[in-house]
Amino acid sequence: MARSNEQRYHITGDIDPRSFWLATTPGSVQLEMPFVCTEAGTLYGREHFVTGRASKDSYLLVYTFGGAGYFTQANRTVTVNHGQALLMDCRMPQIYGTSPTRGHWYHLWAHIEGVGVEAMAHRLGLPKLTPITLSETRMRPHFELLFDKIKTESVENEERMGIAVHTMLSELIMATARATDASDDPVRLACAYVADHLAEPITVDDLARAASVSASYLTRLFRQSLGTSPHDYLLRQRISKAKQLLIETDEPIGSVARQVGFSTESNFSYRFAKMCDITPRAYRKLRYGTA
Numbered sequence: 484m485a486r487s488n489e490q491r492y493h494i495t496g497d498i499d500p501r502s503f504w505l506a507t508t509p510g511s512v513q514l515e516m517p518f519v520c521t522e523a524g525t526l527y528g529r530e531h532f533v534t535g536r537a538s539k540d541s542y543l544l545v546y547t548f549g550g551a552g553y554f555t556q557a558n559r560t561v562t563v564n565h566g567q568a569l570l571m572d573c574r575m576p577q578i579y580g581t582s583p584t585r586g587h588w589y590h591l592w593a594h595i596e597g598v599g600v601e602a603m604a605h606r607l608g609l610p611k612l613t614p615i616t617l618s619e620t621r622m623r624p625h626f627e628l629l630f631d632k633i634k635t636e637s638v639e640n641e642e643r644m645g646i647a648v649h650t651m652l653s654e655l656i657m658a659t660a661r662a663t664d665a666s667d668d669p670v671r672l673a674c675a676y677v678a679d680h681l682a683e684p685i686t687v688d689d690l691a692r693a694a695s696v697s698a699s700y701l702t703r704l705f706r707q708s709l710g711t712s713p714h715d716y717l718l719r720q721r722i723s724k725a726k727q728l729l730i731e732t733d734e735p736i737g738s739v740a741r742q743v744g745f746s747t748e749s750n751f752s753y754r755f756a757k758m759c760d761i762t763p764r765a766y767r768k769l770r771y772g773t774a
Contacts, residue, residue, distance in 0.1 A: 497528065497529040497532040498526065498528060498529065502524065502527045503525055504524040505522065505524055505633045505634065506522040506633070507636065514597075516597055516599075516642075516645050517649075518599045518644075518645035519595060519596050519641075520593050520594070520595050520633060520645075520648055521596065522541075522593065522594040523591075523593040523594070524591075524630070525589075525630075528580065528589070529581065529586075529587055530586045531580075533578065534579055535576075535578040536576070536577060538573065538576065539573040539574065539594070540573070541574075541595060542594070542595050542596060542604055543593075543595075544593050545563065545568065545569050545592045546567075546590060546592075546617070546622045546626065547589070548566075548590065548591065548619055549587065549589030549590075550565065550582065550586065550589055551563060551565065551582035551584065551585040552579060553581075553582050554571060554577065554612050555578045556578075556610070557610060559611075559612060561613070563590075564614070566619065567614040567615060568617050570604060570607055570652070571610075572610045575610055591622065591623065591626040593626065595648050597645075597648075607659065615655050615659055616658065621654045622654065624731075625647040625648075625651045626647075628643060628644070628647045628732070629644055632647075643730065646731055661678075669694035669701055669704055670701075670704050673691075673705075674716070677690070677716070681720060682741070682744050683744060684744065687713045690717075718754065718758070721745070722755055722759065725742075729767040730767070736752070736764060740752075740763075
């Protein structure tokens with residue numbers, strides 16, 4: 484992606500001092516990665532906060548955790564409320580700021596770029612601005628990782644930040660898919676329930692209730708649609724999420740186990756090793772050389 488200087492940038496700095504901004508200057512090797520974060524921070528915008536620019540060679544990803552903000556681009560204005568995320572192509576003129584109806588806008592933000600970001604932006608329908616409702620627990624941990632890793636330049640940190648960016652964009656894509664899927668599809672309803680309750684105890688009966696069908700019928704539908712059972716699907720989702728946490732965080736193995744719905748570390752390690760032919764600890768060490 485070609486890089487150029489920002490043009491005609493302006494900001495009205497009605498910002499709470501709790502706000503912070505972190506930035507890095509990636510080299511040519513980093514810029515060849517598919518998912519790159521160049522700036523990130525948390526902004527506590529007060530009533531009159533507003534930013535406008537003609538262009539910037541990046542995409543802006545934001546997540547609102549308080550109040551609301553507005554974005555205006557290509558003669559269209561959208562509001563991003565509490566619990567919503569938005570991705571914007573900053574190469575087009577834009578204005579964004581605190582929504583006048585709320586008086587404050589608290590949000591996490593990151594400027595991201597790369598060929599992978601461009602591809603996923605296309606899947607999200609950009610340049611059209613589309614707020615996407617998503618729980619904070621699905622976004623904040625990845626922003627926090629960016630805040631931590633952007634401070635120190637290293638290949639490992641760049642890779643971890645890239646994984647975090649990819650994961651957040653994937654969350655947006657999956658949330659969009661869930662919102663547009665047929666609401667009466669039992670398999671999709673069950674899969675959405677798994678995604679939203681992964682850290683909790685889940686049974687096939689729980690999934691059947693979420694899908695408003697019997698457990699036996701849901702099992703038959705899973706076999707027809709996904710070629711697997713609800714139980715196996717749930718286990719694979721837990722292990723996939725665990726792999727992500729093992730790569731992205733330094734959380735103890737027991738903590739990772741609890742975050743993906745296992746009551747004990749030993750059961751988690753057994754299931755992980757059985758499915759992946761490697762223990763969680765060895766997987767983390769193999770990928771990043773950490774204990």
